[in-house]
Amino acid sequence: MRTSRLRTVHPVLWAGWAALAAGAVLCVVGWYGVSGERYAERQLPYLASCTIPGAALIVAGAVLLARGRGSIAATRVEDLYHLLVAAEPDEPEGTGRAALAxxxxxxxxxxxxxxxxxxxxxxxxxxxxxxxxxxxxxxxxxxxxxxxxxxxxxxxxx
Known part of the structure; x- marks a missing residue:
């Protein structure tokens, strides 16, 4: 059960890292394009096509990473719960507190x-x-x- 849930979480983490990397690359390309242009009207295409989408990808990647890590933490808590509570009892069925000393x-x-x-x-x-x-x-x-x-x-x- 644990491995099936972790398989669904890892793509979220990979997508988060990929979005962060793509956003960083777009921001660098946008900065490089803007820095090479003297006039504002020539800088706007770089801002619109690289820097703004790059910043959006960075935010999306951060959200995906936070969600993926939260899912991993939830999976670990669920595993601990199953270890503590849902484990099979050691005593045979039918024995309760009355049977104990x-x-x-x-x-x-x-x-x-x-x-x-x-x-x-x-x-x-x-x-x-x-x-x-x-x-x-x-x-x-x-x-x-x-x-x-x-x-x-x-x-x-x-």
């Missing part, structure tokens, strides 16, 4: 003063916090504290 299994419940959740003692969110204290059952009963969605202490205590 629980994250925390401790029966002791803790809370952080000023926090809004209550946790199991081995929950990774409170395991390393020295300020964690045992849960006040009054706060849980009043609904001021919610169960942690990570360690899910409500399933065991309900």
């Amino acid at each position: 629980p994250l925390a299994v401790s029966g002791d419940l803790l809370m952080v003063p000023g926090g809004t959740l209550w946790h199991r003692a081995d929950c990774p969110l409170v395991a390393a916090k020295a300020e964690a204290v045992p849960v006040d059952s009054k706060l849980v009963a009043s609904g001021e504290l919610d169960p942690c969605p990570i360690c899910e202490p409500a399933a065991e205590t309900d």
Whole structure:
């Protein structure tokens, strides 16, 4: 898939470089023609036929190069997305979170003063916090504290 998209991008880049080169050549030819003429009425044909189209080709080439590079960047982002998200799972189908070992299994419940959740003692969110204290059952009963969605202490205590 990647090579098919890159094949369509490379002609855009080549066309951009070709337009830039042709525009530069036309500008040089126009400048050379204008510099050799003393009178303005003899300089106008060089401006009209070389310099103005050359400048337009330079602008068009710059736009094509920017578009081609943007397409390459989009292709790379899409490839990274497929590597991260769309990859086949390693586990067999039908196994979900229920089949995995629980994250925390401790029966002791803790809370952080000023926090809004209550946790199991081995929950990774409170395991390393020295300020964690045992849960006040009054706060849980009043609904001021919610169960942690990570360690899910409500399933065991309900």
